[in-house]
Amino acid sequence: MSTFPTEVPALRTAVDDQARHVRSLKEAKTAKEALQPEILRLQQLKTALEAAIAAEAANAPKNVLADQRRSLEDLLKRRFVVGQAFEIYGGVAGLFDYGPPGAAMKDALISLWRQHFILEEGLLEIECTCLTPDPVLRASGHVERFTDFMVRDTVTHECYRADKLLAEHVTARALPNETNPTRKARLEQLVHDVDTYSQTELGAALKEAGVVSDAGNQVSEPFPFNLMFATQIGPSGLIPGFLRPETAQGIFVNFRRLLDYAGGKLPFGAATIGQAFRNEIAPRSGLLRVREFTLAEIEFFVHPSREGRHHSKFGSIRDLKVPLLTKKAQETEGDDTVIMAIGDAISQGIIDNETLGYFIGRTALFLKAAGLADSRTHGPTPQDSAFRFRQHRSTEMAHYANDCWDAEIWTSYGWVECVGIADRSCFDLGRHSEKSGSELVAYERFDEPKDIEVTVFKFDRQGLGMALKKLAKPAIEFLEATSDDARKAYAAELESKGFITIRVKPEADKKKKKDDPESAEEPQEVDVQVPKQYVTIATETKRIHGQTFTPSVIEPSFGLGRILYSLLEHAYYVRGGEDEARAVLSLSPLIAPYKVALLPLSANDAFSAILGEIRRSLSAVGVSCKVDDSGSSVGRRYARSDEIGIPFAVTVDFQSIENRTATIRERDTCTQIRVPIAEIAKLCYDLSNGNVMWADARATYPEQQQSASDSVGRKE
Amino acid sequence: MSTFPTEVPALRTAVDDQARHVRSLKEAKTAKEALQPEILRLQQLKTALEAAIAAEAANAPKNVLADQRRSLEDLLKRRFVVGQAFEIYGGVAGLFDYGPPGAAMKDALISLWRQHFILEEGLLEIECTCLTPDPVLRASGHVERFTDFMVRDTVTHECYRADKLLAEHVTARALPNETNPTRKARLEQLVHDVDTYSQTELGAALKEAGVVSDAGNQVSEPFPFNLMFATQIGPSGLIPGFLRPETAQGIFVNFRRLLDYAGGKLPFGAATIGQAFRNEIAPRSGLLRVREFTLAEIEFFVHPSREGRHHSKFGSIRDLKVPLLTKKAQETEGDDTVIMAIGDAISQGIIDNETLGYFIGRTALFLKAAGLADSRTHGPTPQDSAFRFRQHRSTEMAHYANDCWDAEIWTSYGWVECVGIADRSCFDLGRHSEKSGSELVAYERFDEPKDIEVTVFKFDRQGLGMALKKLAKPAIEFLEATSDDARKAYAAELESKGFITIRVKPEADKKKKKDDPESAEEPQEVDVQVPKQYVTIATETKRIHGQTFTPSVIEPSFGLGRILYSLLEHAYYVRGGEDEARAVLSLSPLIAPYKVALLPLSANDAFSAILGEIRRSLSAVGVSCKVDDSGSSVGRRYARSDEIGIPFAVTVDFQSIENRTATIRERDTCTQIRVPIAEIAKLCYDLSNGNVMWADARATYPEQQQSASDSVGRKE
Known part of the structure; x- marks a missing residue:
């Protein structure tokens, strides 16, 4: 959908x-x-x-998450999880700032990603610049092709993204008023196919649907608009550049250094986490389509053969079942997402190869670790997973790509692409080799040396020099640079005609050029005949021990902001009655901005020493905490900590002074236990890292009576 | 210097x-x-x-670090600690990428900063966008004043930074050929004062020193060049913007949200870590002057009174001695850096206030924790600290600033500004309040309510409406907006003349305007007389409970890339003879890219199980390690790990299989001990975090005979 x-x-x-x-x-x-x-x-x-x-x-939309979107957005704004950037100046569409809880959540998500991918997969992490000179993005194809189709209102000159305008116009204006079923079906088809349209097709579709601007005016033909932010590097204006639209190019241009760092051996993977920028035409969808965002990208380099795409750790995810929406299912009426073991998907030819399958599996495990449920609590089909892997249709995929899958997460906006996992073959390294003139290749040593037949020239250099003068050296250089096939053809020509005809430039007169550069003219190419008497062509056997090749690359690319927003939607719920409705973010402790809220029962000096002691003990084991010693009631402060997703609250009360215990409250069940102060840090560490479940903690420690103001729980 | x-x-x-x-x-x-x-x-x-x-x-320069710079740079490049960005495309001056060891070091430096400042000071961390719209940077003064003076070669049009060209020309060309002592002293003066010159003064100095371009041509008059990278946000080109030249503005524009998050109470601090961008005219000095870099900035908001600048934790650094180069010393011949307790510097009026002094002290502790020695091993005066705090001279400081100090680190380029700590008073919040129209203020509740006398108008609104018609409402609005002083003057006027004369615009005819917006003209101001019979002026007593005010801000701002480069220079040394010279980065374990190198003695399957066991045990306690199982000799692999600063190497050998022990080698002493495998992870953790010193570990565990190839140590 x-x-x-x-x-x-x-x-x-x-x-x-x-x-x-x-x-x-x-x-x-x-x-x-x-x-x-x-x-x-x-x-x-x-x-x-x-x-x-x-x-x-x-x-109102039927998506359950969408019903809650506005109140979630209100919460995110009110607690400064995230806010529109430069709001006091009217704001800029598509730019957002992360406030203290949001920045802490994002940092936690990055830590999890780093642990899950960089450390566990042994990837080489690098950090590259956002500023990128023009030739690099020309080689990558971004200057030419990183465009969206735009239309302008012919009267007001307002800009629209053509595909979005088409979809919105049809959905919001045309379809509701359409009674003819044939026409209705056709309009639905237009929206369904909108992603696949070429410039011409999009223009035709806009006309067919009768699309006008929001102001009701005619719109222009669609035209491409480059989504990169352009700038100039240096004061002379000679170096045009862009803000990178993705972080991957930084890895490709450093390929030789990385291969060297990896000891020259394939396969190896590199990763980079950083900001990327896209000048969206009309950013909307809140945090999902923004102009500046954080990407975490992996380039995993493999041998280009099918065997080179085996993965040594594939066994660890072979039996992992994941929800797959194949390209076949998308092209076939009625087919839908299937749950399938990755090993089976590969043996049935659905996923192209092991390395691609391995990263699909690792991505599924990452999304689960971040808190996405296997079965969804919200959304159209509750039994489905909160995420799925959708294969690119043939029309979506670049010509060089082998196979691509997007991890999509279900949100109030529908399915949203959050991770792309693509087998890009050797396209990127090949392009940068060609455009930079630096060979970005790896060397493969054969198990056994191979003897191969090669065709070689042998020159009578002195004789040739006398015969051809300034043309002799260029002629030899030309012939020595030829391919084996070309040499065989020359051998035949020499045999039949007695000479070879080639076209070369004479050597420039160096002395003259140096003395008087103004007068030096670039020499012109001329035909030369190289006679049989100065050149022989022979076949020789050569022993080679290996060869160079351009590696292929598997690219998993994560949009961290989109993943974080999706996690927030899935974590959000409201409990209590109308009078007391309280919002909760049921975030995984791994993603929560702080693991523990630390509260004194009231403003009493006797509490502060114990508070300090617990705080230091938490800090010593690396458990982050947020002290709330404001004057509000404990119930109110629990609610405030629930709102930003803090999973546990430790409260120091009068009993703490009497018997050196404090209470720990769990966010979702609202249940409390009483724990000796000396054991609190270790228990909070184990609870936050999933070593101990809350139910087990409740079985170990005495239950604490909860106050009336805090009695509404969702889960037990 | x-x-x-x-x-x-x-x-x-x-x-x-x-x-x-x-x-x-x-x-x-x-x-x-x-x-x-x-x-x-x-x-x-x-x-x-x-x-x-x-x-x-x-x-060759006399700076000891400078002698080693080239070989350090070679090391950084060879091991991909850092490399010129886009080198395969010829590179771009001022842009660098961090390779795997460099990215890990930088990440470690950021972690240390976050622990030292954000966690220990309880700062609110936020994350803001790099893209910044024009009005924000206009308000901050960057559009107008963030400029360097540039000159152009009048023939080739090559651009130069005027101050740098002057200094280089005088130092490299003019001074060595100057024999006249008066003229020599004058030239030295020009270089000494170059930072303080205005545009006109700089032009005069360039002429006086006879500065020409590198090509020997005349240069233009100096003119200002804005150092921000400009771009356009959105497709319509209506939103001009820049890449932020610093991260601080993101905190100021979010002030209201942050104050709210802090519970409305001062003092509080916010922090942000992120990329900033400056379009340097001619970047050089390697990693010290770059076009894209990472800043970590704090804005600590306080009450604007002197009492408001007390700091609750000041006692913790009162007696800390730091090297200070005061503005007085810089203006007085022969005076130099003094070592002084921060408390004394404040009581003597050298450092302006406690909050500023507190952050100077915390910065000194941070630089020491990162590995900078109190007393320098390299450089002109070995007894001095590797860093100092230099106070801004009056000519350097902005008019609004109270007091500014730079933490400078000694490097091969001389003293380099790495941290700025400034008391910026209420300038930034004041400017953004004024330009955005949003009041960025805090509210101060008085301990006791105050009774104040206020002058109030009382109107006979009906009578005034009949008398003045469309002018009545504007007249009342005008008078109610007047200040207390103005009201007193009006009271006198009313008393003496019987009426007040003011100038207001009549109310627009709303209905007419709405019906026909084209014809609605903006009304003109007219004089109005408000007669005594409709208005009385009285003095009343009003009880107020508090007032709003614009907070002042102390801004510590850290250039993380510069600090990292300085740490590398101070950590670098070479040991061994000419044949065997081996480079070492003697980095603090806190900054080292990995804490442990893990090596099997040789490629033997029996080692790999134990290697895996140690690896997992290190990972479980959060100690990062780098496995080197390449075929090189152990000595060669030790050298490779020393080169990138790994402090400890754990080697699995045949004895490991026999008695479950392994060796731990320390990088700088090259000494080794033999430790039971079960104790390795805990010991490495304690060694890396400074809980256990290497000397103590050597006293606890048996010494291991070291191999001949690894016997040259610097320290014991």
Whole structure:
């Protein structure tokens, strides 16, 4: 199923943009006749926004997560998990800042990723620059092809992403008013196929659907818009560059250094975590489509043969069952996601090779470790997994790619691509070799040396020099650079004609050029005949011990911001009645911003020494905690800590002074136990790392009566 | 003392830039007459570079670190600690990538910083975007003032940073040939003062010193060049933006959210770690002056009064002695750095306040924890510290700043600014309040409510409405917005004249405007007389419970890349004879890329099970290790691990199989002990974290005979 963003965010962006536009026109003292239509347009946009908000409220989406989205977004904003960047200046669409809890969650997600992939897979982590000069992104194809199709409102010149406008127009305007079933089916088809359209097809589809802009105006033909942020490096303006749209190129351009670091041996993997930038045309979908984001990318280099794609640790995930939506299923009516062991998917030819399958399996384990359930509690089909692996259809995949799978997570926006896992063959290294002139290859030593037949030239250099003068050296260089096949053809020509004809440039007159560079002309190519008497062609046997080759690469690429947002949606729930509704983020302790909330029962000096003691003991075992000694009631402070997903709360009370114990409360069950202070740090460490389950802790330590204000739990 | 970079790096950059320029001209099929001078210029630059390299070699600098710089740089490149970015495309000056050991060191430095500042000081960490819209950097003053003075070669149009060109020209060309002592002293003065020059002064100094370009041509007058990378956000080109030149603005624009997160109470601190970007005119000095770098910045918000700058933890660093180079010492001949307790420096009025002093002390402790010695082993005065705190001179400091100190580290380039610690008063929040229209203030509740006298208007609104019609409402609004002083003056006017005269705009005719926006004209201001009969002015007593104020901020700002490079210089040494010279990075275990190198004595299957066992035990206690099971000799592998600074090497040998022990070798002493396998992980953890000293470990465990190939140690 596709994602259908509502038009409200788009209109909100449009209103903001137009307001900014009007302000800038005013600042520039624009003449009234030019200003008035822009103000009118702003008023129209505002009216359209209000109507869209009302329509959205009346026609609430069926996605359970979507029902909660607004209150989750409110929570994220209120507790500064994340906030729109530069909001005091009106904000910029697609840019967000992470506040203290959000930054801590993201840091925890990065730590988990580093542990799960870099350390456990022994990858080489590097850090590369965001600034990237033009030739690198030209070689990668981004300058030419990293584009979205854009249309402009022919009256207001507002910009739209063409595919999104088509999908929105059809979904929100055309389909609801369409009664003809044939036409209805056709419109649905247009939306379904929108991702696969070429520029021409998209133009035709826009016309067929009668798409107009939000303001109701005609839109232009779609045209490509490059999504990279351009800049100039250096003061002279001679080095055009971009902000990297992905982090992977940094690994490719460092391939030789990395191969050397890996001891020259394949397979090996490199990884990099960092910011990437895409100048989205009209960012919306909240945190899912942003202009600056964090990627964690792996390039795993293998021998290009099928055997080279075996993976030494494949056995560890062979029997792991994962939800797969194959390209065949997407092309066949009624077929859907299947749960299948990775080993079976490979033996049935569904996943191309072991290395690709291995990273699909490792990705599934990572998403589970981060807190995504195998079976979903929200969403259309509760028994399904919260994530699936969708194979790229043939039309989606680049010509050089062998096989690609996206890990998609179910969200309020539908299925969202969060990880891409692609077998890109030797495309990237090949392109950079070609464009940079540096050979990005590995060397393969044969088990046994091989004897091969080679065709060689033997020259009478002196005689040739006398005969051909300044053409002799270029002629020899030309012939020595030829391929074996070409040499065989020359041998035949020499046999039949008595000479070979080639085309070379004469040597430049070095002395003359140096003395008077102005007059030195670049020499022109001329035909040369090399006579039989100065050259013989023979076949020789040569023993070779190995050969160079361009490695293939498997690329798992993780959008960490999207994964984090999806985790937040799945973690969010509300408990209690209408009067007391309390939001909870049921995050895995691995992703929680702090593992422990540390509270004194009240502002009493007697508590602070014990509080300090527990705090130091937690810190010593590396368990992060957040002290809340504000004046609010304990129940209120528990609620505040639940809201940002802190899994455990330790409370120091009067009994702590009497018998050196404190209570530990678990976030989701709201149950409490009483634990000796000396054992708290170790227990919190074990609970946070999954070494001890809460149920076991409850069986070990006495239960603590919970207060009335904190009695509503979801899970027991 | 100032830093005097040699001209070689500048020439290297110039050659690279010119070669790129020529290539681009060729690609653009530029006409020969335009191309030839550029080629000639390239040849001249190459000749100049060769000459400069020869001159540099003949005239080696006296800085001990500088003597070793080239071999350190070779090591950093060879082991891919760090490498020029995009080298296969010719590289881009000022951009570097961190390879696996470099990225791990940098990550370790960030972890240490986070532990030392964010966790121990309880700072609020946030993460903000690199992309920043124009108005934010206009408010901060960067658009207007974040500039360097640039000059251009009047013939070749090559760009130079004016101050650097002046210093280099005088040092490398003018001074060595100057015999007149007066003139010599004057030239030295010019270089000494170069940082303080205005645009005009710099132009005069360039003329006075007779500065020409590297090619020997006249240079232009200096002109300001903005160092920010500009880009456009969004497809319509309506949002100009920049890559942030520092990370601090992200904290200021989020001030209200952060204050709310901190419970509305001062003082509190926020921190952010991330990439920043500066389009340096001619980057050189290797890793010290780069175009993309990582900053770690703190903004610590305090009450603006002097009392508000007390710091609750000041006692912990009051007696800490730090090396201070005061502004007075810099302005007084013969005065130099003094070692002084921070408490004394404050009571003597040298450091402005406790919060500033506290962060100077914490920074000193951080630099020591990272591995910088209190007393230097290299450099001009061996007894001095490897770092010092230099106070900004009055000419350096912005008008709003109270007091600023730079932590400078001694390197092969001289003293290098690595940390800035500034009391910026309420400048930043004030500017953003003014420019954004959002009040960035805190609220202070008085201990006791205060009763204050206020002057109030009382209006007969109905009467005034009848009398003044459309002017009544604007008149009331105008008067209610006046200050207490103005009201007193109006009271006097009313008393003496019987009316007040003010100037207001009549209310617009709303209905008319709405119906026909085209025709609505903006109303003009008119004079209005408000008669005594409709208004009385009285003095009332009002009880207020608190007031709002703009907080001041102390800003410690860390250049992590510069600190890391300085640590590498101080850690680097070579041991052994000429035949066997071996480089070592004597890094603190906290900064080392891996804590343990894990080696099997040879490629023997019997070793691999034990190797795996030790590896897992290290991983379980969080000690990072790097396995080296390459075929090289153990001595060679020790040397390879020393080169990237791994402090301990654990070797599995035949005795390991016999009696379940392995050896641990320490990097700097090259001594070895034999330890039971079960105790290795705990011991390595304690050694890496400084809980156990190597000497104590040697006293506890039996010494292991070391091999002949590994017998040269520096320290015992």
